[in-house]
Amino acid sequence: MSLLEITDLTVDFDTEDGLVQAVRGISLDLGEGEILALCGESGCGKSVTAMSVPRLLPPDTTRLSGSVKLDGRELTTLPESRMRQIRGKDVSVVFQEPMTSLNPSFTVGYQITEVLRRHEGLSRKAAGARAVELLELVGIPLPARRVKEYPHQLSGGMRQRVMIAIAVACSPRVLIADEPTTALDVTIQAGVLDVFRDLRDRLGTAVILITHDLGVVADIADRAVVMYAGRAVEQAPVAELFARPRHPYTLGLMNALPSAAVNGRLAEIPGMVPSPLTDPDECAFQARCGRAQPDCRLRRPTLEPQLLDAHLAACFHPGGQS
Amino acid sequence: MVWFILRRAGSAVIVLFLASILIFLGIRALPGDPAVVMAGEEASPAVVEAIRHEFGLDKPLPAQYVDYVGQTLSGNLGRSTQDQLPVAGILAERLPVTLELSALALLVAIVVGVGAGIVAAVKRGRLPDYVATGFGLAGLSVPHFWLGLLSILLFAVTLRWLPASGYVPFTQDPGQNLQRMILPALVLGTGFAAILMRQTRSAMLGALSADYVRTARSKGLSETKVVGAHALRNSLTTVVTVLGLQLGALISGAVVTEQIFVIPGFGKLTVDAVLTRNYPVIQAVVLVTVIGYVLVNLLVDIAYAFLNPRIRLSGGRHD
Numbered sequence: 322m323s324l325l326e327i328t329d330l331t332v333d334f335d336t337e338d339g340l341v342q343a344v345r346g347i348s349l350d351l352g353e354g355e356i357l358a359l360c361g362e363s364g365c366g367k368s369v370t371a372m373s374v375p376r377l378l379p380p381d382t383t384r385l386s387g388s389v390k391l392d393g394r395e396l397t398t399l400p401e402s403r404m405r406q407i408r409g410k411d412v413s414v415v416f417q418e419p420m421t422s423l424n425p426s427f428t429v430g431y432q433i434t435e436v437l438r439r440h441e442g443l444s445r446k447a448a449g450a451r452a453v454e455l456l457e458l459v460g461i462p463l464p465a466r467r468v469k470e471y472p473h474q475l476s477g478g479m480r481q482r483v484m485i486a487i488a489v490a491c492s493p494r495v496l497i498a499d500e501p502t503t504a505l506d507v508t509i510q511a512g513v514l515d516v517f518r519d520l521r522d523r524l525g526t527a528v529i530l531i532t533h534d535l536g537v538v539a540d541i542a543d544r545a546v547v548m549y550a551g552r553a554v555e556q557a558p559v560a561e562l563f564a565r566p567r568h569p570y571t572l573g574l575m576n577a578l579p580s581a582a583v584n585g586r587l588a589e590i591p592g593m594v595p596s597p598l599t600d601p602d603e604c605a606f607q608a609r610c611g612r613a614q615p616d617c618r619l620r621r622p623t624l625e626p627q628l629l630d631a632h633l634a635a636c637f638h639p640g641g642q643s
Numbered sequence: 644m645v646w647f648i649l650r651r652a653g654s655a656v657i658v659l660f661l662a663s664i665l666i667f668l669g670i671r672a673l674p675g676d677p678a679v680v681m682a683g684e685e686a687s688p689a690v691v692e693a694i695r696h697e698f699g700l701d702k703p704l705p706a707q708y709v710d711y712v713g714q715t716l717s718g719n720l721g722r723s724t725q726d727q728l729p730v731a732g733i734l735a736e737r738l739p740v741t742l743e744l745s746a747l748a749l750l751v752a753i754v755v756g757v758g759a760g761i762v763a764a765v766k767r768g769r770l771p772d773y774v775a776t777g778f779g780l781a782g783l784s785v786p787h788f789w790l791g792l793l794s795i796l797l798f799a800v801t802l803r804w805l806p807a808s809g810y811v812p813f814t815q816d817p818g819q820n821l822q823r824m825i826l827p828a829l830v831l832g833t834g835f836a837a838i839l840m841r842q843t844r845s846a847m848l849g850a851l852s853a854d855y856v857r858t859a860r861s862k863g864l865s866e867t868k869v870v871g872a873h874a875l876r877n878s879l880t881t882v883v884t885v886l887g888l889q890l891g892a893l894i895s896g897a898v899v900t901e902q903i904f905v906i907p908g909f910g911k912l913t914v915d916a917v918l919t920r921n922y923p924v925i926q927a928v929v930l931v932t933v934i935g936y937v938l939v940n941l942l943v944d945i946a947y948a949f950l951n952p953r954i955r956l957s958g959g960r961h962d
Binding site: 410 | 855858859861863864873952
């Protein structure tokens, strides 16, 4: 049994324009100590999928169906009070914006000890000592001094490390990292990724890494799920995905990488993401796809095993590098 | 932090010095001669001259100013031209009345205003929000004097729950005192509560949608902690700013409220003094008001520093 099992998850948001279908039936699983990348363009539903696990979506406007199981326990129907015992303890989150995700009015130490005292029942003193250890774990120099400082006294990279320290404080089973390196300088990105790898190795934490950066995926992830318009279109172990991408969208993403640039120009994917308000029974990518055939407009392709059983793609006309 | 407070206190002293000059000159620029008022319309020029000399009004202005500052610093605020009583004594009698009224009004405003603001923000777009913003708009729109008269009509005349007016010192009978103060305090506090409610609501709405509140939720904290600690702490700066700005309005509101409820406070003293051209009293009243403003501003600055580590740690030199 997997650590985390998401089955046929759909998430809709009530908006003034109508029902936005952010996630349209996604199933994925996460093993112990696995680093799974969720990738795709902005708006493809990768963050919404991940935030459904700790149920951090706005409750008033979110309509969710499907199943999310952690260690076999269904989370979607859990009472809010029970869910609060899981958030920050079994499932924790590192957000995209290190500059604004820490509370400016509290010391770094307080923001770390808060979660320790909430879930581990530590005394103020014990939690304080643990906070220093955690800062050291995530590679912050002079941790004993840093705990007394406020977020504005730290750089973006340091703040992101503090966020990670908070997220791993209670040794979570699953860590969700939502674009953890996007707001950081390239020189700092590698260091933050190392922290994740290190935590996985030391604590066995499974990580869901949300990113649009295939470079990050190649660097750290074990397996990747490529999402498009609220659905998974391809899923494979990372080495296999990069060696033999099958879905034209994945290919497009890879060709858009700077390293794949031809004559200094990046190959962009033409066209636009389809409307999130409607969901016709066709391949969502066909309008932008170079390989599209008439049958792509007749019905929606489902995930099928490719050359390997662990490699799935939802395409009628998959292929290698064209 | 100590350095920060000292610097702020230093600038407060400078403001007080400048204000004392303005007060002194402003009063003397008013038309009318206090010596004539004191002596009476029919007094002979010799009597007027004698009075003028007795109060030092015949000296040149700078000399009068030095006299004034020297006397003020030694606690002598002069004698009322109306009844020859020492002004310091009159203030000592009147000031606590207004301070009590203002403090009660402030309490009403903070409890109701901040409380309703938080609830409205948390329940945004639902019934409690509409009720709070509706009452807030009404509270802002209704003038003090009208609300005062209406409340006297309702609670004192029709329902006979509370006395209509008058004042009993707290030291004499606390129960009677509060009975008579509660209505004026509610009236005075209403507009203030409305302003605080609106400001608290919008500050809380901003804070509740902030990333750090999402982080707090992701830690599994209770909603009480998320709202009460993480969001509120960052909204308090706004609340304190509004408090500081509005305390001035509270003083002028007290003037009107005291007139309606016939409370012998600072506001009534001011109005009476202006009507009788009672220089020493006006001077003292304005001085006390200025000191009040400067103190409030100082307190607001210090409160900022406490609430905002960015100000505290940079010694106020933030930009």
